[in-house]
Amino acid sequence: MITLNINQKNYEVDIDPDMPLLWVLRDVIGLVGTKYGCGVAQCGACVVHLNGEAVRSCVTKVKRADGQKVVTIEGLGLTNDHPLQKAWLEADVPQCGYCQSGQLMSAAVLLRENPNPTDQDIDDAMAGNICRCGTYLRIREAIHMAAEILRKGS
Secondary structure (H helix, E strand, C coil): CCEEEEEEEEEEEEECCEEEEEHHHHHHCCCCCCCCCCCCCCCCCEEEEEECCCCCCCCCCCCHHHCEEHHHHHHHHCCCHHHHHHHHHHCCCCCCCCCCHHHHHHHHHHHHHHHCHHHHHHHHHHHHCCCCCCHHHHHHHHHHHHHHHHHHHH
């Protein structure tokens, strides 16, 4: 039995401890906001937070999350009010939307660690997240907007 704290809610699941966290989130728990992209930790669509660290859930075994805190896109802003979510919409970032959860989760860690990132900081932190639609400039703009919102305390 594995105990998970996902988005501040506890779950006990009786599954293979080597199952990827992504499949537990999507297929066992039913949280489908985290996406499957490549399965080999190369695209970033599956990024979630594990004790505040951005991890690729497609290659993270669920046993690593046993007893730990997991945050998915559903837990980033429970009412879609996180500054990144607001900025994402304001900057018109989403196109197909497939990569968005991973992009947002990676950006959230960046802003927690660096509340005033430069363009280069953003590019470096987000380099492992692929956007098939190529909205990288809008992603950068939205991260700057969210950083400003966070600095103002709004």
